[in-house]
Amino acid sequence: MAKSDTSGGDSSRPWQSYHTVFTNAKAGMEGVDKEKVQRIVYEMSKGSKFFENEERKEADMRQKIDNMRDRCAKLTAANIAHYQKVADKRILELESTRDLSRLWLHVDMDAFYAAVETLSNPLLRGKPMAVGSMSMISTANYEARRYGVRAAMPGFIARKLCPELIFVPTDFKKYTHYSDLTRKVFYRYDPNFIASSLDEAYLDITKICKERGITSGEVAEELRASVNQETGLTCSAGVAPNRLLAKVCSDINKPNGQFVLPNNRLAVITFVSSLPIRKVGGIGKVTEHVLKDVFRITTCDEMLQKSCYLCALFSQSSADFFLSVGLGLGRTDTPQVQLRKSISNERTFSATENEAFLYQKLVELADMLSADMEKESLYGRTLTLKLKTASFEVRTRALTLHNYTCSSEDILKHASKLLKAELPVSLRLIGLRMSQFSEDKDGAPSDPTQKTLSNFVLSGDSCGKNMGDGLSCDLHVTENLSTINTETTMNFHETCYDIRDPSDGNQISDHSHNTYTSNNDSHEMEIISGPLSSASKRKVIGASTVMHTPNSCQAEASRLPVDDSLSLSRQYQGSSLDKVKKRAPLSDDPASSSNQKEPLAWVDDYKCSLCGVELPPSFLEERQEHSDFHFAERLQEEESCNNHTYPALKQRFIQKEHIASKNRGTQIRIRIRSFPCTNSPGTPKGRLTTNYSSSSSSQHENSDNNIGVTMPTMYDILDSSKAQKLELRLQTLGPFFRITAKSLETQNELGRAEGLIRVWLGGKILHLDSIRLRRETLGMEKSIFGIGLFIGAVAIRYGYDCGCRTAELLAINDSDLYHSKLVRFYTRIGFKSVYEVTGSNFGDFAHMLVWGGVGTRMEANVQELLVKWCTRFSSQK
DNA sequence: GCGGATCAC
DNA sequence: TATGGTGATCCGC
Numbered sequence: 001m002a003k004s005d006t007s008g009g010d011s012s013r014p015w016q017s018y019h020t021v022f023t024n025a026k027a028g029m030e031g032v033d034k035e036k037v038q039r040i041v042y043e044m045s046k047g048s049k050f051f052e053n054e055e056r057k058e059a060d061m062r063q064k065i066d067n068m069r070d071r072c073a074k075l076t077a078a079n080i081a082h083y084q085k086v087a088d089k090r091i092l093e094l095e096s097t098r099d100l101s102r103l104w105l106h107v108d109m110d111a112f113y114a115a116v117e118t119l120s121n122p123l124l125r126g127k128p129m130a131v132g133s134m135s136m137i138s139t140a141n142y143e144a145r146r147y148g149v150r151a152a153m154p155g156f157i158a159r160k161l162c163p164e165l166i167f168v169p170t171d172f173k174k175y176t177h178y179s180d181l182t183r184k185v186f187y188r189y190d191p192n193f194i195a196s197s198l199d200e201a202y203l204d205i206t207k208i209c210k211e212r213g214i215t216s217g218e219v220a221e222e223l224r225a226s227v228n229q230e231t232g233l234t235c236s237a238g239v240a241p242n243r244l245l246a247k248v249c250s251d252i253n254k255p256n257g258q259f260v261l262p263n264n265r266l267a268v269i270t271f272v273s274s275l276p277i278r279k280v281g282g283i284g285k286v287t288e289h290v291l292k293d294v295f296r297i298t299t300c301d302e303m304l305q306k307s308c309y310l311c312a313l314f315s316q317s318s319a320d321f322f323l324s325v326g327l328g329l330g331r332t333d334t335p336q337v338q339l340r341k342s343i344s345n346e347r348t349f350s351a352t353e354n355e356a357f358l359y360q361k362l363v364e365l366a367d368m369l370s371a372d373m374e375k376e377s378l379y380g381r382t383l384t385l386k387l388k389t390a391s392f393e394v395r396t397r398a399l400t401l402h403n404y405t406c407s408s409e410d411i412l413k414h415a416s417k418l419l420k421a422e423l424p425v426s427l428r429l430i431g432l433r434m435s436q437f438s439e440d441k442d443g444a445p446s447d448p449t450q451k452t453l454s455n456f457v458l459s460g461d462s463c464g465k466n467m468g469d470g471l472s473c474d475l476h477v478t479e480n481l482s483t484i485n486t487e488t489t490m491n492f493h494e495t496c497y498d499i500r501d502p503s504d505g506n507q508i509s510d511h512s513h514n515t516y517t518s519n520n521d522s523h524e525m526e527i528i529s530g531p532l533s534s535a536s537k538r539k540v541i542g543a544s545t546v547m548h549t550p551n552s553c554q555a556e557a558s559r560l561p562v563d564d565s566l567s568l569s570r571q572y573q574g575s576s577l578d579k580v581k582k583r584a585p586l587s588d589d590p591a592s593s594s595n596q597k598e599p600l601a602w603v604d605d606y607k608c609s610l611c612g613v614e615l616p617p618s619f620l621e622e623r624q625e626h627s628d629f630h631f632a633e634r635l636q637e638e639e640s641c642n643n644h645t646y647p648a649l650k651q652r653f654i655q656k657e658h659i660a661s662k663n664r665g666t667q668i669r670i671r672i673r674s675f676p677c678t679n680s681p682g683t684p685k686g687r688l689t690t691n692y693s694s695s696s697s698s699q700h701e702n703s704d705n706n707i708g709v710t711m712p713t714m715y716d717i718l719d720s721s722k723a724q725k726l727e728l729r730l731q732t733l734g735p736f737f738r739i740t741a742k743s744l745e746t747q748n749e750l751g752r753a754e755g756l757i758r759v760w761l762g763g764k765i766l767h768l769d770s771i772r773l774r775r776e777t778l779g780m781e782k783s784i785f786g787i788g789l790f791i792g793a794v795a796i797r798y799g800y801d802c803g804c805r806t807a808e809l810l811a812i813n814d815s816d817l818y819h820s821k822l823v824r825f826y827t828r829i830g831f832k833s834v835y836e837v838t839g840s841n842f843g844d845f846a847h848m849l850v851w852g853g854v855g856t857r858m859e860a861n862v863q864e865l866l867v868k869w870c871t872r873f874s875s876q877k
Numbered sequence: 878g879c880g881g882a883t884c885a886c
Numbered sequence: 887t888a889t890g891g892t893g894a895t896c897c898g899c
Contacts, residue, residue: 044888045889048888048889049889050888050889051889053889054889057882060882132890133888133890134887134888135887135888135889135890136888136889136890136891137890138886138890139886151886152886152889152890153889154888154889154890155888155889156887156888156889157888157889196885196886197885197886198886199886200886281884281885282883282884282885282895283884284883284884284885285883285884286882286883286884287883287884315896315897317895317896317897318896318897340893341893341894341895342892342893342894343892343893344891344892344893345891345892346890346891346892347890347891348889348890348891350887350888382878382879384879384880392889394881394882395880395881396879396880396881397879397880398878398879398880399879400878400879429890431891431892433892433893436878835887836887836888837887838887838888
């Protein structure tokens, strides 16, 4: 029959024959230079083990197509006549099942993960962004799709397609939360809705349309508006007489659109007649190729025209499926609760044949699987081991036991047996799956779907309770996050900037030193010989910084505290800030100091009482950041002389200014005392004076200030910190620096940052080696990020004053959980991921020496960081 | 019951 | 440098 037309005949364009799932069209990919994308994908993949495996699979597919074509060619006229009768009969039977009585609506959230991430960090808005990692992307936003970037594409290829692509690590907790919010809306329209994934659902809206006397299109509009209102996210909807078509329809006007297919046969037949088969759920890359290359079927109606061949060459169930697609049929019933049929887990690692390693992986997987099964009270008897070899070949080995089990010992015992039989082998993935569950151990409650459903319903009417639970749970994570540290050992005894007078400074210096060494991380100082020795093993979370690419000025902002709130303020400009300004004089005692924050409340446990920004209760981290924003905003209100909005505040400011101007004469001069390179901090070696006064702006300020904002001077920062009863110190030793924050009340060290100024080809680089914040020393009312705000400000200002253009740090990857949090944290600050140091490659060795670990190298432009920073410390709107 | 494949998100 | 994890289903043994 049809000759294969995708065999890549043009040898000058080899990429044309390399098809991957992500070279296929998807919503938002219109107008993409497909040829270019394909070429880049090809070039990036060429020669890899993955590529070779893809070629093998491609060859297998060709073989399959050739076989089918042969069988097709062998059909006699009699055969064809026979199968045509079979097909016609079957078509009639299927047609008789057509049910046009139901109205099905399919909802599909638009670029769900990416949209959620943008919601929690509006700085991402309008920029090409992908959720995922260098190895795999889960979702790309529409800006990124314009470059050909899409889900299921490895990150490093995506970066090639779009060098400015921003990567955001996945955060399923967040997506689940938003998914639950959407489901609460769905529930109102169809309590029996079918959730097919976190971001998709099918609703039977027949009843609600009838009850309310409105059209399906109106329901769809209303539902989409509700979802948008309650989540801030957009979705697309499709309405059709069955689920299969509803899903196709929801894709038509994506994003943020809908399409209604009328419930009459003619409309359905017409719709289907020109519908490309690949749009239909269940028809993937292989089926598409087979149908196209063997039978020249590209649209659904052609399934009917070629029905005799389909019946002749496919199984009855496949043929039935194809014919129903051709007729535009699909499921219209609401199925009973779907029981889970298997549970599994699998992990990818860098390929190895180290048997101890492989066995260890198996142990971990067995434990995880057992725990997951216990959680759902599942007992299974078929265990399947999945392996992926270094060459990407996938194998499964299964075993059916006599007894049902969920014990990790049982699982491990049998899994090891299966694995042992395969050794030696070089693997890059191991997985375990359990199936064949015992029928209902404990009756209905053990039904996982049921459980989920009842939980969901419960959560619908006991919002507060659930949120409370989430809170206590989240708090733990946040606590952990607050210890952002590295255990870099650097000796800073020698040079000291101090904003206080000399005697005071000495005192502080000693004290500070004691405080530092009292950290149980034990930094007892050692003389360092160079940057490499600063690397040591990180414990909890680390951040370190280096700069290599001076011209990489992609980052937008940097304050060490989080940028969410700032960006939120931008987005809601005119609403949020105005509200704050209107409210503040009412609720704030004019005489109170900025320490006494007006308590920020969450209206309905959802909306910020100060600005109306919506943040779900489980977003503890983001909420903390948000309150930091108001905290910083208040600071700026109080400290700014440009603030005409609050007479009372202004008056207070004038008083402060008066004191501050006195300080300028005495304490503002920052002494830089140089000490000999010994452990005797009290012995001055040389003397240097830097004037960090707020009245004498640094050179950069006027010349570089092209955005119309005033750069905060070092003085601004230091003075603000004093108002917060913080003492900030900047110490330097040669290129190295350290910033410490101490409580003026308790004299405890609250946080510190360390790093160095590196001279690189294109200019100086601010290398942030570590940032450590200590929550335990803080009262809960004082935000950890508030401290980080100041420390970060000093670091950035210092780097800026030293002429640094770029800042770089490494978000240490000690554990996936913390690493992703860390990357998100720094991304919000304004850093961008530039490189993944995984340690699996020889080239990473040098990086690991410098940074002392694996993780994500991130960069930011210092000036942009400072400009962003300003909006917190200056009085700009 | 097993193993390979396909598909979807 | 580098191509995921989970679950379902189908087909051919």
